[in-house]
Amino acid sequence: MITQGFSICYSPLSMLTNKSQGFITAIRNKDEKIVKKLLAMGVHTGMQITLEQTFPSFIIRVGRTRIAIDKEIASSIKVRVVSH
C-alpha cells in the first residue's frame, strides 16, 4: 500500500491493489454525472466492495453486481480497506 496509518481508510479505489476488499466510504467526483452513474448501477456508500482486476480496466464487485470501470471512475470511489 502506498498510504499508511488511518489515511488508509479513505483510499481511492484506483490506488488499491488487486483483490482488495473493503467498504465504500464515499463516492466523490467533480462530475456529478459520474456519481449518478455509479448510484444508478447500485454502488452506494457503506456497501462492501471487492476489486477483482486493475488492468486494462478496473473490475469491481458490489453485492451481486460486477462492473467494469475506468481509472477516472475508480478514483472517485473511496474505500476503507478490510483485507487485501
Added chain:
Amino acid sequence: MDCHDCHQSCQPKRKKIAWKLFGFGSRKSVNNDFSHHAQTTIALVGSPNVGKSALFNLLTGTYVTVSNYPGTTVELVRGNAVIAGEKVTFLDTPGMYSLIPITEEERVARDLIMNEKVDLFIHVIDAKHLGRMLNLTWQLIETQLPVLLVVNMIDEALKLGIWVDENQLAYKLGIPVVTMEATQKVGLKKLIAKVADYVRSTPLSTTY
C-alpha cells in the same frame, strides 16, 4: 406453438388460441373492432438486460424488437394485444437505470414517463438484483403514476438460493407485484390477470 417466425401468416389461428387461453389476440384482428374505443397504453420500463423485450414479445405475440443487450433496443417499440376485451397497446422502451437519464437512449423512457399519456407502467426487474432495482420502482411510485412491478428471472434467482415473497413485496410497496420467468412463460397468466384488473377498473368510457 411458436409463432415468432410466421405471425403474419398464422394470425387467425393464433388469435383463436390466444382468446381461449386468456382473451387476448394480435393487432390486425382487432384494429377495426376497437378503433372507436379509447385505447389503453401500457409501457414496459426497466434497466437493460432484465427481459423487457422477451416479456414484450410474450405479451404482444410479435417479435419486432432487436435484442435485450444493453443498447440495441434504442427506440420505442409498439405492439398490441387484447386484454379483458379491450385493445391494449404495449410499448417496449430502451433500458433506463434511473429517472435521470445518462445516455440519449435512456431519455426515451424518461420522456415517456414525464410527458406521454401512458395508463400503466410495468416496471420489469431482475430478481437477482432486487434491492438495487427497487430503487427505480420507488422513483416510479413517487411519481404517483400507476405502476405494476414484474420481478422477472425468478427461477434463475431460486437457483442462486434467493427466494422472493411476492405478496409481502406488494404489501410493502403498495402496488401490484407479479413474479415471473418470462422466457419460460412462468407467471404470464398471473400478469395478464393483473393487467386485466387494471384495464377493467380504468374508467375508459368517461374519457370518450
Added chain:
Amino acid sequence: MSARLLYPPPIENAIARIEPLLDTKNRISRRSLALLLLQKDPILRAQLQQEPYFPQIERIVVETQSCFVESLSLAIAQSRHQFTTAIEQDITIQPSKERTSKYEWLHQLTVNPVTGIPILLLVLYFGIYQFVGVFGGGTLVDGIEGFFESQINPVVNTIVAAIFPWQVIQDLLANDYGIITLGIRYAVAIVLPIVTTFFLMFSLLEDSGYLPRLSLLLDRLFKTIGLSGRSIIPLILGLGCGTMATLVTRTLESKRERIIATLLLALTIPCSAQLGVILGLLSQEPTALIVWASVMMAIFLGIGFFAGKIVPGNTSCFYMEIPPLRLPSLKAILTKTYVRLKWYFGEILPLFILASILIWAGKLIGVFDVIVRGLEPVMLWLGLPTEAAPTFLYGFFRRDYGAAGMFDLHSSGILTGQQLVVAAVTLTLFIPCIAQLQFMFKERGIKTTIAIASFVILFAFSLGYILNQVLTIMEVSF
C-alpha cells in the same frame, strides 16, 4: 400500511417548499418533480428555466445543499438505497453463502489481459474471418453465386426475352443490370449468406455475454482515439451493418463520442457484405489481405486519434455492467438473427431494386454513362481499369453493392493484384451507402452528415491514389 420513504429532514423540508411553487397540471407528482430539481436534473431545469419561480427554486436547492457535505443526489440516493435494501431484506431469503457461476473460470480467462487478448484474437479470427469471411463470403457465396450464374440467370434471361420483345424492358428485368439478374442476385447470392453468418456470430457473442468483456479489454486502446470501451459494440455491429450501427451509436454517452463513432463507421468499418466479399477475394492472396488489413487498421487508429483531438468535448468515462457468461440458447440466437435479417432485408431489398431501376433509367437516358465516364479518369488516377467505374457508382447505392461489383470484376479477370488492393481499400473507405447516409442525417443532423460525407469521399480517393503510388514505388507484388 405500505412502507413510506422519508428523506433526511432538510430534503423533506425543501420538497415541502418547492411543491407549492410547481404547476399542478404535470403528469407526475410534485414531490417527484421537486426531488428531480434537488438532484439538478438538467432536462427539468431547462424546461422550467423561464418560469418566474425558478430563481426561488434555485435558492432552495442551494440552501438545502449547504446542509450536506455530499451532493444532494448522493443524499437522496442513499436514503432510497437504505429504504430499498430494508425492503429487500424483509421480503427475500438470501442464500447464506454466495454461489458462483459455473463459468467463473471462463470469466477470469476472458477478462485477464494475458489470456483475454489471445481469446479476443481467436474470437475475431474464427468468428469474423473464418466463419463470416471464408465460410460465408467464400464457400456459401461461391455456391449460391454459381447456382445463380449457371441455373437461374440464363433461364430468367430466356423467359424475359420470350415474354417482352422490347430490349428496354428486358434490360430492366434481366441481362447485365436487371432487377432479377443483378438486384436479386446480389441480395440473395452475395449479401444474404454473409449477413446471415455475421448476425449469427454477433447474436452468439451478444447472448453469451462476451461483448462487455471485449469492451473492458479495449477501453484503454479506445481512449487514445477519443472513444470509450462502450463504442466497441456499435463498431463491431458496424462490421455487420453500418446503418444499424449508426442507429446504435445512441447508446454512447457524449455527443463527441457519437460523432467520432459515426465517422469511423462511415469511413473505416466495412459492413459485413463488403467485408465478406473483400475477405473472400483477398484471402486468395495473403499479401493483399495483409496490406488491406494493415492500411485499414492504420486509418482507423490514425483518423480516430485525430478526430479525438479535433472533435470538441471531454473523453467519456467507461462503466459497464458485466453480466455473467452463459451458454446462449440456440432458439434465442436463431430468433435474433432472424429478426435482424428481417430488419436488414426490409431495408435493403427495396434499395437494391431501386438501385437496379435507377441504373436502368440512368443508362436509358444516358446519365449513368456520363457519370461513369466522369469517374473513369479517377479510376485511371488510382491505377484501376475503367471498368471499375460502375462499381464505385453502385457503391453509392449500397456499399455492399459496390463490393459485389468488385467480386464480378475479379471473377472476370479484369481486376488483379495491386489493383484489387487499391480498389478494396478505396471502396471500404468510400462513402457509406444511401441507407447509412440517411440514418446519419437522422441521428447526427445535416451539418455533421455533410461534413463527414465530404471528408470521406475526399479521403477515400486521395488515400487510394497515395496507396497506389506507394505500392508501385515499393514494388510490392501480389
